[in-house]
Amino acid sequence: MAEYRKLGRTSSQRKALLRNQVTNLLYYGKITTTTTKAKEIRREAEKLITLAIKEKDNYETVTVTVKVPRKDKNGKRVKEVVDGKKVTVYDEVEKTIKKDSASRLNARREMLRVFYPITEVPADGVKVRSLSKKVDMVAKMFDEIAPKYENRKGGYTRIVKVGPRKGDGAEVAIIELV
Numbered sequence: 001m002a003e004y005r006k007l008g009r010t011s012s013q014r015k016a017l018l019r020n021q022v023t024n025l026l027y028y029g030k031i032t033t034t035t036t037k038a039k040e041i042r043r044e045a046e047k048l049i050t051l052a053i054k055e056k057d058n059y060e061t062v063t064v065t066v067k068v069p070r071k072d073k074n075g076k077r078v079k080e081v082v083d084g085k086k087v088t089v090y091d092e093v094e095k096t097i098k099k100d101s102a103s104r105l106n107a108r109r110e111m112l113r114v115f116y117p118i119t120e121v122p123a124d125g126v127k128v129r130s131l132s133k134k135v136d137m138v139a140k141m142f143d144e145i146a147p148k149y150e151n152r153k154g155g156y157t158r159i160v161k162v163g164p165r166k167g168d169g170a171e172v173a174i175i176e177l178v
Contacts, residue, residue, distance in 0.1 A: 005040050018044055023116045023137065025157075026145065030176035035161060038175040042157045045177075048111055049156045052146040055107040059098045068093050111138045145177070152178075 007014050017037070022044045025031050033041065067090040070078040079086045100108065118135040121128055149156050155178065162172045 004043075005036055007037060007040065019114055019116055022048070022114055023118065025175060025177070026115075026141065027118055027135065027137065030174060032162070032172060032174050034165075035159070035171040035173040038159045038173045041175055042159065044114065046154065046156050048114060048141065049145060049149055050154070051107045051110060052141040053149060055101075055104040056142055056146040056150070058101045058104040060101070061096055062099045063094055063096050065092050066095050067091070108138050111141060 007017065009017065018040060021031065021033060021037065021041045025041055025045055026048070031041075070089045070091050072078055078089045080089055081087075115137040118137060119132050120135055122131045158176050158178050160174045160176070162174060164170065165172045
């Protein structure tokens with residue numbers, strides 16, 4: 001018996017398909033696909049969720065001093081002349097950041113190997129470039145998904161069979177986070 005289903009694709013196509021499907025499952029919480037793809041997606045998604053649960057609280061909070069450019073009322077950087085050159089004025093601010101431990105950093109990198117970048121675009125289509133924002137899927141895994149399944153010992157996804165697809169008769173299923 002093979003370790004994984006080949007899904008009728010080359011290895012690079014299969015990896016890209018599974019990465020895309022897993023990213024969408026964890027972002028939206030539910031996707032519709034064929035039953036065999038859903039079973040492969042479940043394997044990858046549950047590994048990532050387990051990794052996020054294990055490393056959820058494995059960080060320390062550190063206070064650091066950061067240089068931040070001073071801005072005027074319009075949001076533009078304040079400049080002053082020093083030795084005949086215009087130089088941006090910086091203020092020192094103390095910020096609290098999360099410093100990952102080595103194992104959490106490794107978990108973050110393992111997740112980044114799977115996730116594709118996601119950009120949220122405004123629904124109305126106005127100011128698409130300025131109002132679009134990138135979603136940090138790893139932060140979502142640690143902050144939203146991991147606490148949700150913290151007391152669960154596995155089985156984070158559910159596959160519900162829908163029936164045959166109209167075009168080719170392939171068995172369709174909905175895979176969702178429980």
